[in-house]
Amino acid sequence: MAQWVAACTVDDIEAEDLIRFDHAGRVFAIYRSPEGDFYATDGICTHEHAFLADGLVMGDIIECPKHNGRFNYKTGAAKGAPVCVNLATYPVRLEGSAVLVDVG
Amino acid sequence: MTLENLGSSKRDYNLLGRDARRAAETGLAAAEWYHTALPRKQMKELMQRSDGPAIRDTLIWLGLMAAFAAGGIYFWGSWWSVPFFLAYGVLYGSATDSRWHECGHGTAFKTQWMNRVVYQLACFMIMRNPVTWRWSHARHHTDTTIVGRDPEIAVMRPPDLLRVVLNVFGIVDAYHAIGDMLRNAAGQLSPVERSFIPQMEQAKAIRIARIWLAIYLAVIATAIYFQSILPLVLVGLPRLYGAWHMVMCGLLQHGGLADNVTDHRLNTRSVLMNPVSRFIYWNMNYHVEHHMFPMVPYHALPRLHEAIKHDLPAPSPSILAGYREMIPAFLRQLRYEDYFVKRELPASAKPYREEFHEVPAPSAAQ
Numbered sequence: 001m002a003q004w005v006a007a008c009t010v011d012d013i014e015a016e017d018l019i020r021f022d023h024a025g026r027v028f029a030i031y032r033s034p035e036g037d038f039y040a041t042d043g044i045c046t047h048e049h050a051f052l053a054d055g056l057v058m059g060d061i062i063e064c065p066k067h068n069g070r071f072n073y074k075t076g077a078a079k080g081a082p083v084c085v086n087l088a089t090y091p092v093r094l095e096g097s098a099v100l101v102d103v104g
Numbered sequence: 105m106t107l108e109n110l111g112s113s114k115r116d117y118n119l120l121g122r123d124a125r126r127a128a129e130t131g132l133a134a135a136e137w138y139h140t141a142l143p144r145k146q147m148k149e150l151m152q153r154s155d156g157p158a159i160r161d162t163l164i165w166l167g168l169m170a171a172f173a174a175g176g177i178y179f180w181g182s183w184w185s186v187p188f189f190l191a192y193g194v195l196y197g198s199a200t201d202s203r204w205h206e207c208g209h210g211t212a213f214k215t216q217w218m219n220r221v222v223y224q225l226a227c228f229m230i231m232r233n234p235v236t237w238r239w240s241h242a243r244h245h246t247d248t249t250i251v252g253r254d255p256e257i258a259v260m261r262p263p264d265l266l267r268v269v270l271n272v273f274g275i276v277d278a279y280h281a282i283g284d285m286l287r288n289a290a291g292q293l294s295p296v297e298r299s300f301i302p303q304m305e306q307a308k309a310i311r312i313a314r315i316w317l318a319i320y321l322a323v324i325a326t327a328i329y330f331q332s333i334l335p336l337v338l339v340g341l342p343r344l345y346g347a348w349h350m351v352m353c354g355l356l357q358h359g360g361l362a363d364n365v366t367d368h369r370l371n372t373r374s375v376l377m378n379p380v381s382r383f384i385y386w387n388m389n390y391h392v393e394h395h396m397f398p399m400v401p402y403h404a405l406p407r408l409h410e411a412i413k414h415d416l417p418a419p420s421p422s423i424l425a426g427y428r429e430m431i432p433a434f435l436r437q438l439r440y441e442d443y444f445v446k447r448e449l450p451a452s453a454k455p456y457r458e459e460f461h462e463v464p465a466p467s468a469a470q
Contacts, residue, residue, distance in 0.1 A: 017148070048134060048246055056151045056399055058214075065399050067242045068210045081235075082242045084302055 002091075003104030007040070009097045018062065018073075020053030023103055028090065029053055030099060031062065031073045038092045039073050040101045046078065046085035113441060115251045115363075117260050119296045123252030127364075133253050134246055138367040138457045139396055140415040150400045150408050153214035157403040158206075161383065162222060165203070169195045173338060180334055189337060193346025194384060197274060200226040201350040202386035202402075208238055211401040212386070228316060230350075231281035231343050233288060235309035239301045245398055249363040249371045255300065259359050261441040263434040268355065274347035281343075285320075288313030349384055353377070356426040357391045360433030362444045367457040368395040369449065374409070374419035375426045392416050415454060417447035 007021040013032040020043050021028040027043035029052045041062070043052055050066035057063075062073040069083030076087040091102040116123040127133040142150075172195065175188035206212035207223035227234040240255040247253035259268060270276045287294070288310050293301065301309060320340060327335040353375075362370040369392055377389040388394060390405040393412065400408050409419075420426035429445055436443040449456065 047242075049136075054147075056148065056153075058153065063210075063399065065397075067245055068398060070210070070216075081238050081305060084304060 001104050002102050004093070004100045004102050006095075006098045007101045008099050010038070010094065010099060011097065012099075013038075016057045016059070018053055018055070018057055020051055021101070023101075026103065027051065028101060028103065029062070029073070030092070030101065031057060033057075033074070034059060038094065038099050040090040040092045041071070041073050041076055042088045045069055045083065046087055047083045052087075113261055115261055115441070117251055117257065119252060119255055119299055121252055125252070127247070127250050127253050132247070132250050132364060132366070135366045137248075137396075138369070138454075140412040140454075142411060146411060147397070150397070150404050150411065152404075153211065153401060154403070155214045155218065157401075158212040158218070158222075161386070162203075164383075165195060165199055176337070177334065189342075189345070192338075193342040194349050195346070196229050196342035197344065197346025198349035198353075199384045199386075200230040201354065202384065202388050204230050204232060204237070205241070205388065206386050206402050208234075208241055209398055211399065228319070229343065231278060231285070233284065233309050234312055235305050236284070236288075236297055236301060239305070243300050245395065248368065248395055249358050249361075249365075251363055255296070257358070257363075258355060259434065261363070262438050265434065265438075268351075268434075272348050272351050274344040274351075277347070278343050285313045285316055289317045349381070352423065353381065353385045353389065356420070356423070356430060357388075360430040360437070360445045362446065365457070368392050369416055369453075370446070370456055373426060373430075373447070374416065375423060376419050376421050377423060381423070390419075392419075414450060414452040417449055417453075 005023055007023070007028065007030050008019060010032075013019050013030060015032055015036060016034045018029050018031040021030050021040075029041050029043040031039040031041070033039065041052070044050065045052060045064040045066065047064065047069045048066060050064050052062055052064060054065040055063050056065075057073070060072050060074050061070050061079065063070050064083065067082045069081075070079040071077065071083060071087045072079060073087070074089075076089040078084055078086050093100050118124065124133075169192060172188045172192035176185045176192055179185035179188065203212070203222055203226035207219040207226060210216060210219045212222065213219045224234055227237065244254050244256040249257055251257075267276050291310055293306055293309065297309070298306065323335045323339045327333055356373050356375050358371055358373065361373060365371050372392045372395050374392045375389045377385065382389060387402040387405040390409045393400070393405050393408045393416075396412070397408060420429060433443060433445045
């Protein structure tokens with residue numbers, strides 16, 4: 001069941017960057033692609049406990065700050081060692097300047 | 105000092121042993137580590153990747169290797185070949201340590217296939233299985249010098265100084281590397297290897313060991329065919345006669361400093377080095393900076409150092425100064441293994457995280 005929550009505004013994230021969003025005890029990462037589109041994933045690496053918001057966005061890729069594990073943040077796909085488990089992704093939509101994430 | 109301390113350790117470095125379990129129970133394993141605060145904008149700038157510096161450095165590295173190898177072959181049979189092979193050996197047996205390291209992190213090049221190619225090449229030369237060592241190094245970054253957790257502690261306590269000296273010529277490391285290669289090529293992974301290599305990656309470790317074994321057998325066959333040791337002087341033996349620079353730099357990374365702490369400023373040492381060593385070592389002399397922010401590529405480490413040095417102990421001013429600090433610490437650890445060097449923080453730094461750092465009072469040098 002969809003559960004849309006406002007995570008941030010479009011101006012909170014620079015192009016090709018991300019921010020951390022905490023909601024109901026869960027940690028998410030909200031991305032703005034180089035093209036200006038918004039995406040959301042789980043905010044913690046699937047390899048070890050590290051906040052992806054401290055990592056680096058390069059095109060479609062988020063690189064974890066701890067061991068440089070890489071995911072495609074648009075699909076959640078793990079892109080090779082040391083990450084082997086995909087990242088959960090969440091639907092995102094805009095309402096005016098608000099970025100909403102379906103955390104349901 | 106008690107003689108009973110000599111030759112026995114209170115520490116259990118086995119990754120499946122007592123201290124490994126204790127680290128997990130006490131929260132030392134996979135803990136949250138201290139990081140110097142940096143604005144996100146500045147951090148992003150420092151993390152930016154570029155192909156240019158690593159392509160330049162790789163062309164210089166491989167070009168010099170080819171030139172020195174050509175000189176060594178040309179003068180083969182005379183003493184004039186010695187300086188060529190000494191230089192070739194350092195580029196083979198030492199420069200590959202930092203290339204393995206940086207490309208393993210995936211930060212040296214922006215283009216990932218370039219990282220993968222240089223990683224595989226460097227792994228072969230330094231005799232580190234690219235699968236095994238990728239995972240061991242991930243653990244080293246998670247649990248840096250945590251006893252029982254870190255598989256890459258170069259000098260355990262009390263220090264085995266004979267092993268250190270033998271490794272100046274790569275002897276102990278190569279002995280173990282060859283044993284590991286043969287065992288892996290036979291399809292076997294040790295319990296320790298299985299403890300940190302995920303199941304889905306284990307077959308790759310075995311496959312690469314078999315490829316390497318085939319290469320080494322071909323080199324040995326070539327040497328026998330031509331009745332000359334020259335093929336082995338070019339492939340394999342440089343891991344021994346060229347290892348000294350890697351050991352010289354590598355020991356300084358954590359040697360004589362604290363263990364079982366969660367603040368890289370306590371267990372890691374940065375050292376200012378000459379430009380030649382920095383080229384061979386790919387700026388890993390900024391080692392506190394690297395451990396704190398492994399996303400920052402080697403070519404940006406001097407800038408990172410400038411950005412956070414207010415929060416770090418001053419780097420050792422030279423390799424010699426680093427050894428003047430580290431060797432006495434090793435010698436004291438022979439008698440009292442809890443001894444370590446505690447480096448002074450500048451007044452501008454945040455205090456050390458010491459909650460895991462409770463050892464008897466005589467241990468800390470002020």
